Amino acid sequence: MAELMSESTASRPVAPAKVFAFAGCEADSCFHDVATGVYREQSYCYDEDKTWAENLANGLPQRCRDLPPSERCWAPEDKWVTFLNHKLASPFGVAAGPLLSSQWVALAASRGYDCLTYKTIRSHYHPGHSLPNILHLQVNQQLPASGPGCQEPLIASAGVGADVIRTGAGGKTHICNGAGAGTASGTGTGSETGGAEKAIRGGGGGGSGGAPILAITNSFGMPSQAPERLAEDIPVAAAALRPGQMMVVSVTGTSGRPGVSFAEDLALAARTALAGGATALEVNLSCPNVGSSHVALYQDPPAVELLLTGLAEVVRSGGGGGGGGGGGGGDVPLLIKVGAFPDSDTDGMRRVLTAAERAGAGAVAGINGLSRRVDLPGGGGPALGPERPSSGVCGDPIREAGLRFVRAARQVIASDNLGLGLVGVGGVTQACHVMEYLEAGADVVQTATGFMWRPHLGTDFQRLWAAAGYTARRADGRGGRG
Numbered sequence: 001m002a003e004l005m006s007e008s009t010a011s012r013p014v015a016p017a018k019v020f021a022f023a024g025c026e027a028d029s030c031f032h033d034v035a036t037g038v039y040r041e042q043s044y045c046y047d048e049d050k051t052w053a054e055n056l057a058n059g060l061p062q063r064c065r066d067l068p069p070s071e072r073c074w075a076p077e078d079k080w081v082t083f084l085n086h087k088l089a090s091p092f093g094v095a096a097g098p099l100l101s102s103q104w105v106a107l108a109a110s111r112g113y114d115c116l117t118y119k120t121i122r123s124h125y126h127p128g129h130s131l132p133n134i135l136h137l138q139v140n141q142q143l144p145a146s147g148p149g150c151q152e153p154l155i156a157s158a159g160v161g162a163d164v165i166r167t168g169a170g171g172k173t174h175i176c177n178g179a180g181a182g183t184a185s186g187t188g189t190g191s192e193t194g195g196a197e198k199a200i201r202g203g204g205g206g207g208s209g210g211a212p213i214l215a216i217t218n219s220f221g222m223p224s225q226a227p228e229r230l231a232e233d234i235p236v237a238a239a240a241l242r243p244g245q246m247m248v249v250s251v252t253g254t255s256g257r258p259g260v261s262f263a264e265d266l267a268l269a270a271r272t273a274l275a276g277g278a279t280a281l282e283v284n285l286s287c288p289n290v291g292s293s294h295v296a297l298y299q300d301p302p303a304v305e306l307l308l309t310g311l312a313e314v315v316r317s318g319g320g321g322g323g324g325g326g327g328g329g330g331d332v333p334l335l336i337k338v339g340a341f342p343d344s345d346t347d348g349m350r351r352v353l354t355a356a357e358r359a360g361a362g363a364v365a366g367i368n369g370l371s372r373r374v375d376l377p378g379g380g381g382p383a384l385g386p387e388r389p390s391s392g393v394c395g396d397p398i399r400e401a402g403l404r405f406v407r408a409a410r411q412v413i414a415s416d417n418l419g420l421g422l423v424g425v426g427g428v429t430q431a432c433h434v435m436e437y438l439e440a441g442a443d444v445v446q447t448a449t450g451f452m453w454r455p456h457l458g459t460d461f462q463r464l465w466a467a468a469g470y471t472a473r474r475a476d477g478r479g480g481r482g
């Protein structure tokens, strides 16, 4: 039985839940403008026409600040999940990227997301790429993580595209029949699979009808606030959390900085995060511009082990001496963020996960966006300009790749008895997708694109989670909760 709690009345500590009131947990209907579909075309909480620095300076768009309090179903505490020694009220959250600062963290924490990853930070201020940073894509199929299909350029589009998505070869697509996305009668995951073509409809939440495909590419160049600003803002973000929520801070290093190696630079960023009170650190190993090796860092087991070993030492020593000064550390857990592995490369994944665990990592999160060449329509050349021919594809079309990663990683973790938690990311745009990831073996599920365009996903999932009795049918027969 879950307690229905209005965010306006939420206070610490969360009272033990007594009354289950699923029918009373309304969707975040304030996000749905069915008549105009206005929030389908533009991100709700990010201005795509402005740079990252402008978004940060402007803060949350006014429409987010004006939101009425949301209602969510809080699970009773005995149904909370344990992840990296933290108690989470639910196994759902926001992946690294959309939470630019404490304002965004507070928004997510108040709308049904519990595992919140503060956007990747560096040791120094970095403005990232100029515009455009986000483009919509004309994609109506699940994209493979590897193979010849990856060479096909994708085409940018003016806005949210087709409403039908086809499965990739051998893949299957989960249909949200509404149960997973907003109907009060939702008692299951809305799962159906099979067939070559599946319509993803009826799941917009709150009875909004169809849910158009969300397919974007993003290219930000991993911007970062300065350490002094982060030292102020990360504690504010941490203070926005309620019991049952946790904040992970994503960190990366920069190669080529004078007199500082990539590993040393990463340690500086980690110290800033620890000083600010991060309860977990996620090392972003998944971007092509990380490190100097010809493969992405996450596919290089010795490099992963070396880096993680050094970082674990920083954490053990309490993180002292870095930007923002002292504090934090001790037993703060480490996650690694990885991209997709080639489908046939389970051994490669095994070597990386084993190396990460040996070096002290407590969890792995994947996947990042799938790197693809993105062109303008009509042979107009690279959509992001000649300097950026390829970029990360996110949203609906990468869900199968994300699920495949989770299934394979779960299998490796189980067979090799690795002490790693597993965070599933990629293409979660409706509540039923979260269930699909949990069933595939994820301990926690996160969304990036979904949060930006459909912030109501958090409360949608909380209603579905309650209706499912706070449990998922794990493919490997493990217990229902993480």
Ligand SMILES: Cc1cc2nc3c(=O)[nH]c(=O)nc-3n(C[C@H](O)[C@H](O)[C@H](O)COP(=O)(O)O)c2cc1C
Residues within 6 Å of the ligand: 095, 096, 097, 098, 119, 120, 218, 220, 222, 250, 284, 286, 337, 367, 368, 369, 394, 395, 396, 398, 425, 426, 427, 428, 446, 447, 448, 449, 450
């Ligand atoms: C706007 C945006 C910014 C992102 N920035 C980061 C980042 O700073 N660090 C990171 O590890 N991943 C970043 N990502 C990748 C996401 O964390 C996630 O792995 C990817 O988008 C796939 O999830 P999705 O399909 O839910 O978007 C970003 C994604 C988006 C959409």
